[in-house]
Amino acid sequence: MEDTVVDIDLKEKEEYIINMGPQHPSTHGVLRFETCLQGETVKYLIPHCGYIHRGIEKMSESLTYPQLIHLTDRMDYLSAHINNEAVSLCVEKAMGVEVSDRVKYIRTILAELTRIASHQLWWSAFGMDLGALTTFFYGLRDREKILDIFEESTGARLLQSFITPGGLMYDVHPNFQKRVTEFVKYFRKKLPEYDQLLTGNIIFRERTQGIGYMSLEDAIEFGVTGPSGRGSGFHCDIRKIEPYSAYPLVKFDEITFDVGDTYHRYLVRMKEMWQSLSIIEQLIDGIPQGPIMLELKAIKAPKGEYYQRVETARGELGVFIVSDGAPSPARIHYRTPNFSNLFIINKISAGHKIADLVAISGSLDLVIPDIDR
Amino acid sequence: MTREELISLVATLVPDMKPGANKQYPEVIVTAAQLHELAIALKKTPETTLDYLFCETAVDRKDGFHMIYYVSSSVLHHLLMIRVVIPDKLNPVIPTVSDVWRAAEFYEREIFDLFGIKFENHPNLKRIFLDDDWVGYPLRKDYKDTFTIER
Numbered sequence: 074m075e076d077t078v079v080d081i082d083l084k085e086k087e088e089y090i091i092n093m094g095p096q097h098p099s100t101h102g103v104l105r106f107e108t109c110l111q112g113e114t115v116k117y118l119i120p121h122c123g124y125i126h127r128g129i130e131k132m133s134e135s136l137t138y139p140q141l142i143h144l145t146d147r148m149d150y151l152s153a154h155i156n157n158e159a160v161s162l163c164v165e166k167a168m169g170v171e172v173s174d175r176v177k178y179i180r181t182i183l184a185e186l187t188r189i190a191s192h193q194l195w196w197s198a199f200g201m202d203l204g205a206l207t208t209f210f211y212g213l214r215d216r217e218k219i220l221d222i223f224e225e226s227t228g229a230r231l232l233q234s235f236i237t238p239g240g241l242m243y244d245v246h247p248n249f250q251k252r253v254t255e256f257v258k259y260f261r262k263k264l265p266e267y268d269q270l271l272t273g274n275i276i277f278r279e280r281t282q283g284i285g286y287m288s289l290e291d292a293i294e295f296g297v298t299g300p301s302g303r304g305s306g307f308h309c310d311i312r313k314i315e316p317y318s319a320y321p322l323v324k325f326d327e328i329t330f331d332v333g334d335t336y337h338r339y340l341v342r343m344k345e346m347w348q349s350l351s352i353i354e355q356l357i358d359g360i361p362q363g364p365i366m367l368e369l370k371a372i373k374a375p376k377g378e379y380y381q382r383v384e385t386a387r388g389e390l391g392v393f394i395v396s397d398g399a400p401s402p403a404r405i406h407y408r409t410p411n412f413s414n415l416f417i418i419n420k421i422s423a424g425h426k427i428a429d430l431v432a433i434s435g436s437l438d439l440v441i442p443d444i445d446r
Numbered sequence: 447m448t449r450e451e452l453i454s455l456v457a458t459l460v461p462d463m464k465p466g467a468n469k470q471y472p473e474v475i476v477t478a479a480q481l482h483e484l485a486i487a488l489k490k491t492p493e494t495t496l497d498y499l500f501c502e503t504a505v506d507r508k509d510g511f512h513m514i515y516y517v518s519s520s521v522l523h524h525l526l527m528i529r530v531v532i533p534d535k536l537n538p539v540i541p542t543v544s545d546v547w548r549a550a551e552f553y554e555r556e557i558f559d560l561f562g563i564k565f566e567n568h569p570n571l572k573r574i575f576l577d578d579d580w581v582g583y584p585l586r587k588d589y590k591d592t593f594t595i596e597r
């Protein structure tokens with residue numbers, strides 16, 4: 074068999090280029106890692122994105138603000154409520170209006186429920202990435218309860234488009250308070266099961282501890298935020314830095330660890346679920362009465378530039394609106410958390426085995442449509 | 447650091463900078479030639495330590511492309527918005543800041559992809575979302591293709 078020049082070179086070094094994705098279960102979406110392997114060790118990898126680029130920013134330029142809310146669901150579909158809230162807050166800030174306390178409370182409760190649901194799905198899939206199928210059943214069993222609450226109050230399970238500039242689409246279901254309280258009680262019992270099943274498991278610990286170190290400097294340099302950044306000690310929780318909605322009213326801890334390996338990124342999310350439960354408990358009994366929608370003549374941002382940061386389940390989401398005073402924005406840009414979290418993967422997985430690459434990419438909790446927009 | 451302190455500190459680094467009109471965050475307007483040195487200074491100076499570039503984007507305006515940089519400090523948590531106007535719309539060029547803030551490498555690839563702004567000294571300037579043979583830059587206001595729907 075005749076070898077080409079390139080082949081000889083690769084053979085001498087015993088290197089292989091393997092494409093992982095775009096259709097690969099462990100990338101959780103259409104993302105391609107061009108991995109250079111020496112044996113089973115990853116030498117370097119190059120992420121290729123754009124397979125699900127829909128041009129949301131371009132599309133939004135020809136839509137009005139209440140219309141473009143519906144596109145934001147489709148970025149990070151596991152943080153749909155929080156994405157809606159980000160745009161709504163930015164438009165409200167531009168118009169100089171403030172929503173009622175009732176809306177603030179409901180928005181915050183929905184955002185925290187979303188965060189729990191997102192972490193549950195991440196936990197399920199992360200266990201599965203490492204070969205533990207049971208986690209998927211446990212995680213989805215409990216996530217179902219949250220989706221039922223969403224379905225009852227907002228009419229949709231995944232892409233709700235419920236939070237809109239000026240308030241909410243409609244009021245929550247009368248059962249909302251009762252069902253959320255029930256869920257919090259239920260999940261407080263179930264969450265320790267997660268730890269028994271996976272956190273204390275010796276195989277799981279061997280697979281995650283000391284794998285994929287990310288230093289604090291790297292996290293800041295690459296702009297890695299959310300639980301992935303906090304696992305390295307980066308204090309980047311927007312709920313603390315620039316509190317919005319009802320977050321100034323509640324007490325909660327920002328979970329950070331100084332270690333920065335896969336296991337500690339995992340721990341941040343596990344502990345965040347407890348914090349989210351506590352936030353919901355503090356708010357759910359005190360939802361005040363009030364209008365759910367402001368009476369606005371037209372939803373138009375005055376001429377200018379506006380920026381709003383919120384904390385989604387995966388990190389910092391920024392919405393940048395440039396307005397000329399028209400009903401639709403002149404330019405809208407989303408600083409999405411997953412786009413910034415992705416590119417560190419080359420640095421933290423080089424030198425590890427290919428099976429560890431799956432664990433590392435799982436611990437970054439990437440949602441691909443949020444990268445590509 | 448307060449808004450006024452930040453702007454006056456930038457003024458000592460770049461004497462002919464202009465304060466911007468943004469009400470929300472302190473904003474400074476500099477030229478493309480001053481950008482790189484300002485970026486290094488802002489990151490190194492202990493009073494500012496603006497080490498976290500969390501948003502970099504471009505806007506297509508009538509007077510040219512506006513480059514917008516949002517930088518923050520991971521320790522002090524203050525924010526600064528830097529704006530650079532590139533008047534040349536036919537061949538927009540600006541120096542990269544990816545050697546100062548690593549995150550910029552990927553934001554700049556996205557801006558190159560969708561706006562066609564070229565970044566000098568960028569380590570790997572190629573399209574990130576669209577195909578390599580895509581014609582045009584979709585986020586420019588004059589962009590048209592067969593899929594565009596006029597409203």
